[in-house]
Amino acid sequence: MTAHIDASKFLDPRVAAFVSGRHAMLIGGQWLPAASGRTLDVLDPSSGKVIAAVPAGEGADVDLAVKAARKAFSGPWSSMVPAERAKLIWRLADLIEQHVDMLGPINSYECGKPIGDSRNGEVPFTAETFRYYAGWATKLNGESMTINAPGDWHAYTRREPVGVVGQIIPWNFPLAMLAWKVAPALATGCTIVLKPAEQTPIGALYFGKLVEEAGIPEGVVNIVTGFGEAAGAAMSGHPDIDKIAFTGSTEVGKMIARAATGNLKKVSLELGGKAPTIVLADADVEMAVAGASSAAFFNAGQSCGAGTRFFVHRKIYDKVMAGVAERAEKLRLGPGLDPSSELGPVVSQQQMERITRLICEGKSSGAEIVTGGGRAGDTGYFVKPTIISNTTRDMSVIREEIFGPVACAMPFDDEDLDALARDANDTEYGLAASIWTNNLGAAHRLAAKIKSGTVWINCHNFNDVTMPFGGFKQSGWGRELGAQALDLYTQTKTVAIRLP
Structure with missing residues (x-):
């Protein structure tokens, strides 16, 4: 709305x-x-x-x-x-x-x-x-x-x-x-x-x-x-x-x-960043849904650490996607000064046009829009919170930093942490990542394999003044x-x- x-x-x-x-x-x-x-x-x-x-x-x-x-x-x-x-x-x-x-x-x-x-x-x-x-x-x-x-x-x-x-x-x-x-x-x-x-x-x-x-x-x-x-x-x-x-x-x-x-x-x-949000099979689904939604849509996705690539185990993929889509569709869009607004506009006409162009490129390349998919209304620079599925690694929505309320979702089938880390690291960026799991050993092992300056576990976009923040690679x-x-x-x- x-x-x-x-x-x-x-x-x-x-x-x-x-x-x-x-x-x-x-x-x-x-x-x-x-x-x-x-x-x-x-x-x-x-x-x-x-x-x-x-x-x-x-x-x-x-x-x-x-x-x-x-x-x-x-x-x-x-x-x-x-x-x-x-x-x-x-x-x-x-x-x-x-x-x-x-x-x-x-x-x-x-x-x-x-x-x-x-x-x-x-x-x-x-x-x-x-x-x-x-x-x-x-x-x-x-x-x-x-x-x-x-x-x-x-x-x-x-x-x-x-x-x-x-x-x-x-x-x-x-x-x-x-x-x-x-x-x-x-x-x-x-x-x-x-x-x-x-x-x-x-x-x-x-x-x-x-x-x-x-x-x-x-x-x-x-x-x-x-x-x-x-x-x-x-x-x-x-x-x-x-x-x-x-x-x-x-x-x-x-x-x-x-x-x-x-x-x-x-x-x-x-x-820049292109942070992976990795949801393992044993993750608390309710917590992962809330976390992934915030990772993607906080500040209208205009965060260098935004979780823009969802890697979700196929065992819980449908539940997580349904939950995130439901949350996205209920977000109230409006001016930042309106106390009832939950999602504000992006910052400029140029930014809005870039975001919507990348969404269109994803659709034309064969990706599927789960929810959202473009501009909201005709006044101001509002973009619908958007989730895209059926993406491939060569698509611009996967390669480029979108810097808007847009996330791309990809299921995975096994618990091969090396393979999962390779997919998560398949980007020129390395600023942040999050891992959602109740398996402490898997969390630590995967965190060590992720090439980014910050790895959050069971949280995303958490910063504290005592914690150094910065990037690997081109971040x-x-x-x-x-x-x-x-x-x-x-x-x-x-x-x-x-x-x-």
Whole structure:
């Protein structure tokens, strides 16, 4: 069911006023328009209507932001003791939590996700991420070594901030992805030039106001809005940015990696996925149905870890498929701001057209649509939750990341874990996977054979700030979250002293 309701009717007047107000970029503690004077429109994906305009930053704006970040890195931020830096990051976390009634609706308005997921999930997780890394600011220690060479030596390492970092974040989790990058960078003493996705810049700009309110020094966090091909490209190749962090498609990630070779800046990439959801014969069917449904349809399938390939044992295949199809058909589609909505729109016209094209390609190649199968309604960018069966490995719906509420189901007949792992690994991606079983031994053995950065067992799309997240193969470089994220923003210096 699709509910065609004007999303703006659910907006608090304060939220509506901020969204529709004049927006500027945060650069060196000042709120500035784009040097060119150009702007870009932000759309409500539930209606396709323009809800705001933000500066369309380009190379000149990136240059200005990088200079501000470099000045701050050489000034108050790098000289601040870690305990003071931790206090400021913690204060920022408190402000995020206190402003949930602004950040939650802004998030749902511009990206379309259900308001409960924003208010009760993404915003609290954003605050938690900043608190976690605030604690790390005082714990970035080196180590001493015992030297094998003759003579008396004192040798030790230092962990130092990498410098000015450029961070390019996606539109599917605008606030959480911001936190995954900004929080560890701040904890390590780096300064930042942040580019939010052009589809979802408003929450990042509101975050910029909280950065100021928290008392973080000018130039430490700079926010440049704009298109990827202009602002993002300028950041990737900028000679005075020391590190680039990107979350998005594998195609764009490769472009960023090539652009970064100019000054050999450090690069971390969290890219695409095509996660298998593997349901063994002994799995709890009810739990597997609920888990597979969430794996495929959470956030309208717009998650790099989405479970888009169902491998289900033939013994329970029909039951699982019937259960998932029933859940899909009952999902209430509607604007993210409508509290009754269970599935929001995808983010853009372009995204909707790509998803529906891939579904049509699957049908024309001989696949069967179990449920769903195309656009829902004629207003906004809604796609019916879709399950496809009778797929083969060469079909585009199996090979390509769809990034929508679409999953392909394939039965298997035996318990040969090696064969099952080969099928699950038959993709260029390796970001995530889930296994559904009551057999602990099979779960561990299969988890070891799956080539992905995360394997969930009897759950899917579970993240915790303490757990590193990232991909194998073409799903990226590096790990975000957990202690490992600190490695992305620090460099190790060795100091060796020959004692007289």
